[in-house]
Amino acid sequence: MEALKGTVSKKLVGVLILVVLIVLAVFAAGRFFFSQEERGPQVITVPTLEKIIQISELSTFTAVYNGIAEVTDEKNPEKIDYYVAYDAKVNAGIDFKEIGIKINEEEKIIQIEVPPVYITDVQVDIGSMDFIFYDNQKNESTVTQEAYKACNADVKEESGRQEAICELAKQNAVNVITALVQPIVAQADAEYQLQVV
Numbered sequence: 001m002e003a004l005k006g007t008v009s010k011k012l013v014g015v016l017i018l019v020v021l022i023v024l025a026v027f028a029a030g031r032f033f034f035s036q037e038e039r040g041p042q043v044i045t046v047p048t049l050e051k052i053i054q055i056s057e058l059s060t061f062t063a064v065y066n067g068i069a070e071v072t073d074e075k076n077p078e079k080i081d082y083y084v085a086y087d088a089k090v091n092a093g094i095d096f097k098e099i100g101i102k103i104n105e106e107e108k109i110i111q112i113e114v115p116p117v118y119i120t121d122v123q124v125d126i127g128s129m130d131f132i133f134y135d136n137q138k139n140e141s142t143v144t145q146e147a148y149k150a151c152n153a154d155v156k157e158e159s160g161r162q163e164a165i166c167e168l169a170k171q172n173a174v175n176v177i178t179a180l181v182q183p184i185v186a187q188a189d190a191e192y193q194l195q196v197v
Contacts, residue, residue: 059091059092059093059120059121059169060092060093060094060117060169060170060172060173060176061091061092061093061165061168061169061172062089062090062091062092063089063090063092063159063162063165063168064087064088064089064090065087065088065089065090065155065158065159066085066086066087066088067085067086067088067151067154067155067158068083068084068085068086068154069083069084069086069147069150069151069153069154070083070150070154071083071084071138071146071147071150073135079135080134081133081134081135081138082131082132082133082134082135082138082139082143082147083131083132084129084130084131084132084147084150084151085128085129085130085132086124086125086128086129086130086151086154086155087124087125087128088122088123088124088125088151088155089122089123089125090119090121090122090155090159090165091119091120091121091122091123092117092118092119092120092159092165092166092168092169093117093118093120093169093173094114094115094116094117094118094169094170094173095115095118098115098116099112099113099114099115099177100112100113100115101113108189108191108192108193109192109193109195110181110185110192110193110194110195111195111196111197112177112181112194112195112196112197113197114170114173114174114177114196114197117166117169117170117173118166119156119159119160119165122152122155122156122159124148124151124152124155126144126148129144129147129148129151131143131147174196174197177196178194178196181194181196182194
């Protein structure tokens with residue numbers, strides 16, 4: 001009797017698996033073998049495209065920066081206490097929430113406007129800091145924290161002036177957005193042209 005129950009259970013499981021496979025095969029065949037007209041039109045909308053590129057912040061470029069920060073006396077800002085050389089990584093990118101999307105139905109053009117690039121993060125390598133002291137009294141154990149702050153301020157100021165960092169970050173952002181959106185646009189309606197600017 002137990003052997004019969006085990007055989008029936010195995011057959012029932014086998015039949016259920018076969019039914020599930022048939023349903024999946026029919027569904028897949030419907031998606032792959034029927035044309036878009038038979039499946040019904042797919043509409044490209046701004047909310048659909050926004051969901052595809054729904055990332056809040058993206059660093060699209062990382063640069064290695066070698067700098068020298070100047071640390072002055074707090075009481076006499078014209079007097080230099082020491083210089084500190086350092087290495088840092090600078091990340092630049094965009095805020096994806098600020099992306100503008102326009103769809104021109106008549107000309108079949110989807111235009112995605114990339115927002116301004118900004119420095120998203122800087123990371124000073126504290127182990128790379130090297131000092132040149134003019135005031136040897138500043139050469140003490142607490143100097144590292146002060147120097148680290150000076151290096152952070154310096155790299156933020158200097159990297160903000162580097163146009164090449166922002167240009168490369170923008171180009172990478174354009175490439176990322178194109179790679180995310182182009183396949184969806186091509187699948188939904190091949191007549192549409194995608195412009196990412």
